[in-house]
Amino acid sequence: MAIFKFLLFCLFSALLFVSIVHAHETVKNNDNIGYSFGDSKIDCGGECSRRCRLSSRPNLCHRACGTCCARCNCVPPGTYGNYEACPCYANLTTHGGRKKCP
Template sequence: MAIPKALIASFLISILVIHLVEADPTVNADATTGSPNCGAACSARCQLSSRPNLCKRACGTCCARCSCVPPGTSGNRDVCPCYATMIIRGGQLKCP
């Protein structure tokens, strides 16, 4: 009895998806453990920004690289030195 190719393909895709989800360290991470949920942390950080989409995108990049976001909507950069020292071309701070 032959196993249909569609069944084999769907089984392999399911295994791949499960592997990718388990390999992602940011899924369901807790901010108190040192690896924050970047989406929630950046939403809080950027809530008062005049350009919230740009702020969240930059914050998300910084959070992914540094694994931290300073508390509050501005300042507190001493809490996360990596976040505080990241710069873009021209010497401006990257992280909001």
């Protein structure tokens, strides 16, 4: 019985390791499409300018985007929506519970 538990533990550990490696490789591949995750820092000023260029309140948008970018190190593609590309960015909220990031 102890051998079975040990083998099960080894199998689970191997699957977890493979999953982490696969996730890391996926994140590295996403760095080339305008938004970033992981260890490399992105140009928050440039990315937020791109994100806020069509905003009716560009200064407010740029300030909020800059805060979110600094915390999450990513900005979703496009000028609106696409939050699934950067879950951290999408989950930041104000004290009132509204979305913080444009």
